[in-house]
Amino acid sequence: MNFYIAILLLEEKPSNSILQNILGVIVTVGIVSICVYYVLRYLESVYVKYKKKPYFIHFYPSIKELPSNLQVFIEENDFYNKLDKKRKRYFAHRAAVFLDDIRFVGREGLVINDFMRMQITMMVIQLTFGMRHYLLEYLNTIIIYPASFYSILNKTENIGEFNPRSKAMALSWKDFQKGNLHEDDGRNLGIHEITHAIHYNSIKNNNISSEIFYDTFLELEEYLGSIEIRKQIVDAKILREYAFTDKFEFIAVLIEVFMESPDDLKQKFPEIYAYVVQMLNFRYFED
Template identity: 80%
Template sequence: MNLYIVSLLLVEEEPSNTLLQNILGVFVTVGIVSICIYYVLRYLESIYVKYNKKPYFIHLYFTLKKLPLHLQAFLDANDFYASLDKKRKRYFAHRTVRFLENTRFVGREGLVVDDFMRMQVTIMVTQLTFGMRHYLLEYLNTIVLYPTSFYSILNKTENIGEFNPISKALALSWKDFQKGNLHLDKGKSLGVHEITHAIHYNSIKNNNISCEIFYDTFLLLEKYLGAEEIRKKIVESKILRDYAYTDKFEFIAVLVEVFMESPKELKKQFPEIYYYVVQMFNFRYFED
């Protein structure tokens, strides 16, 4: 009799699965499966990149955002945007909106930042990252514009441009930015230079597929440039200004300036280096 009562008590004490527990179980299972699928696909894409030198895809959006008409006019006036087909133009406009939504613009020393200024910087960032799937840079959420050169508290020097990853800010002299943007500075582009620094730093700190491609290709480029004969040829060609030889970060920033300003010249003189840059940014729009 005692054994019978004990057995009944044990049965009553066994926890039964409630509806909430079942739902939580489903969510946990779906979550675990989703994570496994993500890492499998991520691994497979890494293999794909190894052989094809580009990601599975670049553009995938649930909805496409549109610029207001008064801002769209700035895009329409841009040469790179004008060269795109209709589908890519919609993607470019969407990315422009997203960057504007996620970036704060600040004027210094009395400079009032207007729509024209915001759009010129935004268009340049969007162009440089247009071949990348992950185009919003984690370490860039503020653009600081000065009328001309400014004193850098960080470096204790007078600068025309500076990327500060700690404050996630890019500081630019508007005068010098415009000189490069209008191709008035002998092939130099302050905007391209400093934005490349931001992209480079972002690629070191993140491991998404765009960052992986950029950084891994940069390492391959470094290895290629390790040959004394190649380095000598580059120096003698004078295709890069002297500032490129300050360090490896300045080298890639100056190289990308040349790539964006004079792609045909770079491709003609140094096709291998040209294609390394193409692969780093997945920027194949000069090839169309």
């Protein structure tokens, strides 16, 4: 009986040994992969420190196509039409992925159509086009009201708000459209609220896009610590008074001006303009 058990043990040993070898290989590959990732991540952080931009922005194993009924909308977008053929495909791909990732909800009887979804989507894609990580972790729902709405969160009548706890953004469609129609006035509801979402994501995440945005924001804060610079900004009246509510509103209003009147901002405050370019890695006004 003991002899029979010994034979069984000998027969089981090779199979156990093979299993252990397989597990050993898997663990080793996993550890090596993690080490390689963090080494590359560190090297990219060093690269960003000196070059002020990531290794790369666009890399997609496969390109997602927009349905033809949605493609017509981006072909009317001014920013999209300034891109080369390759970047146009990237823009359309990002729009298609974003639409799959985000839930649009209408309130107070508002029926959301393709035009509405695409107008908001294109604005998000444009603002994040210089970033590798363009899907915002703390945004998965966009709520659209016909006009201003009562905010349960703030207990006020609002035209837009970003709520990171519910990962939702609420917009007044009337005011969103007004911002798009009256360009160059430094007021754009969509840009403003999307910037809040980007800013919050940059604080909570540690990917390279968030790192660049947040670290540059801190550099800008330090630069704006000068009383003389702050006085120049106030005197120039390039930013509306709401910008001085707090640092979150300041950056949101600043990026409104940057996206709508880049030449004006660059001429009056070239240093601040350069900070925003770096923050968003948005160099398309330089082309």
